[in-house]
Amino acid sequence: MDAPNQILTAAQMRAGEERLIADGTSVTELMERAGRGAADWVFRVAAGRKVTVLCGPGNNGGDGYVIARVLAERGVPVEVVAPRAPTTDVAKEARKRWGGEPVVTARGAVLVDCLFGTGLSRPLSGDLHRLLIELSYAHNHWIAVDLPSGIDADSGELLNDVLPVYSLTLALGAWKLAHWMMPAQAIMGDLRLVDIGVEPEEGAAGLSERPTLFVPERDAHKYARGLLAVIGGAMPGAGVLASRAAMHGGAGYVKLYSDHDGLPGVPPDLVVAGDPMPALATDPRIAAVLIGPGLGRSEEARSVLSWVLACDLPTVCDADALVLLEPEMLEDRSAPLVLTPHAGELDAIGNAFASSEPDRLEQVTELAEAIEGVLVAKGPDTIVAAPGRPPVFMPPAPSWLSTAGTGDVLAGLIASQLAVGETSAFQAAQNGCWLHREAALRAGPAFSASGLVAQLPAAYGAFL
Numbered sequence: 313m314d315a316p317n318q319i320l321t322a323a324q325m326r327a328g329e330e331r332l333i334a335d336g337t338s339v340t341e342l343m344e345r346a347g348r349g350a351a352d353w354v355f356r357v358a359a360g361r362k363v364t365v366l367c368g369p370g371n372n373g374g375d376g377y378v379i380a381r382v383l384a385e386r387g388v389p390v391e392v393v394a395p396r397a398p399t400t401d402v403a404k405e406a407r408k409r410w411g412g413e414p415v416v417t418a419r420g421a422v423l424v425d426c427l428f429g430t431g432l433s434r435p436l437s438g439d440l441h442r443l444l445i446e447l448s449y450a451h452n453h454w455i456a457v458d459l460p461s462g463i464d465a466d467s468g469e470l471l472n473d474v475l476p477v478y479s480l481t482l483a484l485g486a487w488k489l490a491h492w493m494m495p496a497q498a499i500m501g502d503l504r505l506v507d508i509g510v511e512p513e514e515g516a517a518g519l520s521e522r523p524t525l526f527v528p529e530r531d532a533h534k535y536a537r538g539l540l541a542v543i544g545g546a547m548p549g550a551g552v553l554a555s556r557a558a559m560h561g562g563a564g565y566v567k568l569y570s571d572h573d574g575l576p577g578v579p580p581d582l583v584v585a586g587d588p589m590p591a592l593a594t595d596p597r598i599a600a601v602l603i604g605p606g607l608g609r610s611e612e613a614r615s616v617l618s619w620v621l622a623c624d625l626p627t628v629c630d631a632d633a634l635v636l637l638e639p640e641m642l643e644d645r646s647a648p649l650v651l652t653p654h655a656g657e658l659d660a661i662g663n664a665f666a667s668s669e670p671d672r673l674e675q676v677t678e679l680a681e682a683i684e685g686v687l688v689a690k691g692p693d694t695i696v697a698a699p700g701r702p703p704v705f706m707p708p709a710p711s712w713l714s715t716a717g718t719g720d721v722l723a724g725l726i727a728s729q730l731a732v733g734e735t736s737a738f739q740a741a742q743n744g745c746w747l748h749r750e751a752a753l754r755a756g757p758a759f760s761a762s763g764l765v766a767q768l769p770a771a772y773g774a775f776l
């Protein structure tokens with residue numbers, strides 16, 4: 313993972329900084345780089361208006377004194393509120409170089425939160441919490457330096473119930489997990505990275521990179537682009553929706569297998585067939601299978617799932633398939649597998665595969681190893697994990713996606729990308745998520761799953 317895309321734990325961040333220090337960069341120099349980089353952003357937001365910097369006792373506070381000094385040098389009116397004196401040598405030095413006298417409280421246009429960063433170890437005490445909230449009411453723009461104070465850098469948990477919502481968060485040196493994890497992600501505002509020279513860290517999680525998608529070859533035909541088999545079930549609408557999405561997700565041919573009469577909403581260009589068993593067992597053109605949307609949870613559904621997985625084709629399992637999944641069903645497989653659980657389905661997989669890891673990122677990583685496949689843990693902070701490699705976070709997508717059927721659309725898109733066969737299953741899963749997000753951005757507010765599908769051709773065009 314290249315440095316601007318890596319996402320570090322607080323411990324990995326410290327290790328990265330220590331390596332820079334061992335290579336000859338002083339802590340003072342690192343703080344100067346961090347503070348100057350942050351001050352550049354604050355300067356632009358302030359546009360000459362009054363800035364208040366809230367400084368804590370550690371090095372995050374130290375960054376704050378650098379910011380205050382740099383802004384003052386540039387003629388910006390700035391005050392510092394420092395409820396705790398600096399405790400580290402570098403922060404003391406930064407305060408000395410700033411040279412001003414802190415005030416007890418302040419009003420202004422921009423509040424710069426340098427109370428705590430990666431070193432926060434417990435909830436904000438009553439007085440600090442009150443001060444932070446009070447200052448947030450006394451300003452109109454809120455910038456968090458490195459992290460909003462009051463959140464856990466590694467889990468994204470809010471350590472205090474009520475925290476300000478920021479307009480901008482400036483990550484220093486590298487992204488921390490909390491920048492991309494809920495619930496912290498929701499209070500970050502815009503996110504910008506300040507480079508201080510931190511190198512790539514072995515094994516670090518990362519941000520998914522915007523992909524370039526496949527364009528059919530000049531001599532392509534429908535089978536060469538990938539034939540996707542979608543297995544219908546008890547609730548036929550979900551399979552139709554997933555198939556409609558898949559038709560715009562890259563595959564050349566999507567076939568829905570369903571024995572329902574009068575399927576709802578089938579477009580004329582979607583091919584529907586009956587029993588999938590003969591085709592899956594014998595048709596070499598089938599490049600991938602999607603099972604789960606609308607499958608149902610009956611004994612019959614369980615045996616269809618077991619049989620489909622035993623065919624050992626590249627397969628996406630979603631929805632009911634995730635609830636029915638048992639470790640034995642995966643035993644003899646070697647073909648790529650992608651599971652797309654939401655939080656409840658992730659719990660079900662965790663139970664089935666005896667994973668009790670409480671940390672979501674750890675659990676997702678552990679389960680990807682256990683299933684020997686790709687896991688797309690969906691939600692406002694979607695994680696994609698695969699065995700033997702660091703997980704990636706998808707960029708936040710519109711919360712309008714929280715509507716019924718959008719999961720079927722995502723499953724169809726990932727399966728379609730898997731059928732195209734141009735990339736790994738890990739990349740196909742990310743491509744599907746990118747398409748899904750892009751379509752949601754284009755669909756505007758209050759869209760339905762069908763509205764999302766309608767945006768897919770244009771969304772695909774954004775990745776060519």
Ligand SMILES: NC(=O)C1=CN([C@@H]2O[C@H](COP(=O)(O)OP(=O)(O)OC[C@H]3O[C@@H](n4cnc5c(N)ncnc54)[C@H](OP(=O)(O)O)[C@@H]3O)[C@@H](O)[C@H]2O)[C@@H](O)CC1
Nearest residue numbers: 329342343346370371372428429430431432433434435458
């Ligand atoms: N290292 C580097 O090279 C660089 C680091 N940089 C910057 O440093 C930041 C990390 O600095 P940091 O480790 O000093 O942690 P920070 O978040 O400032 O606070 C820790 C202090 O707070 C205390 N404390 C904790 N919780 C508390 C609470 N609830 N209420 C009250 N006190 C509490 C804790 O002491 P404790 O009481 O736990 O013993 C400790 O004194 C990082 O986010 C980035 O901004 C950049 O300048 C680039 C170079």
Ligand SMILES: Nc1ncnc2c1ncn2[C@@H]1O[C@H](COP(=O)(O)OP(=O)(O)O)[C@@H](O)[C@H]1O
Nearest residue numbers: 654690691692710711713714716717718719720
């Ligand atoms: N608040 C949210 N912000 C961003 N994306 C969301 C949010 N809520 C849901 N999503 C996305 O919408 C989709 C919902 O999937 P799922 O829960 O399986 O829905 P369904 O079963 O109704 O099809 C997932 O891709 C998920 O990541």
Ligand SMILES: [K+]
Nearest residue numbers: 425428457459
């Ligand atoms: K902060």
